[in-house]
Amino acid sequence: PSFYLARLLLAATYARLGMVEEADWQIAEASILNPDISLNVEEAAAVYSKPQHLRHYLEGLSLAGLSDTH
Known part of the structure; x- marks a missing residue:
């Protein structure tokens, strides 16, 4: 998907x-599409x-390795 939320x-x-x-791979790909993503931004x-x-x-994203800040 080319949409980072997906x-x-x-x-x-x-x-x-x-x-x-x-x-982990999906987080890496989402970060390429939107370098500013973080748990705080998503919340x-x-x-x-x-x-x-x-x-x-948010718990799922945390388990996936998304950090609190970008």
Whole structure:
């Protein structure tokens, strides 16, 4: 995907499934598409109707290796 958010969703999903190498690769590709991504940026920008969904997404990104700052 050429849309960085798709890569982040894949990274979070792969990380939750224990597919660490795939998650890491998706984070690397997302960082090429958007060098400013971080957990803090995603937390501020993400729109989820339920707070637990946002937490689940951010935890997946953290497991995938996305840092707090860019």
